[in-house]
Amino acid sequence: MAKKVGYITLDSEACKACYLCISVCPEKLIGVSQRLNQKGYYPAEIIAPDPEKDDRRCTGCATCATICPDVVIEVYRE
């Protein structure tokens, strides 16, 4: 059976770079941005895997959004 799919949005300007979301995503779809935000943090960023080479998919599980202390992640299910 195909994995359920979803996607997230992440407000990088509001992120305080605790990286809890990175540690909990079962699909490893969140990483650290190379660019500082206006608060002076390297925020979390969404990784978009190449669908030809990588079968990681956001399942819409919402674990990342639930753990984020700053509520900057929103989850959508398709």
Ligand code: SF4
């Ligand atoms: S859990 Fe929230 S505040 Fe922490 S790094 Fe992730 S998006 Fe940023």
Ligand code: SF4
């Ligand atoms: S909703 Fe689940 S699979 Fe999708 S990015 Fe967040 S933790 Fe990862």
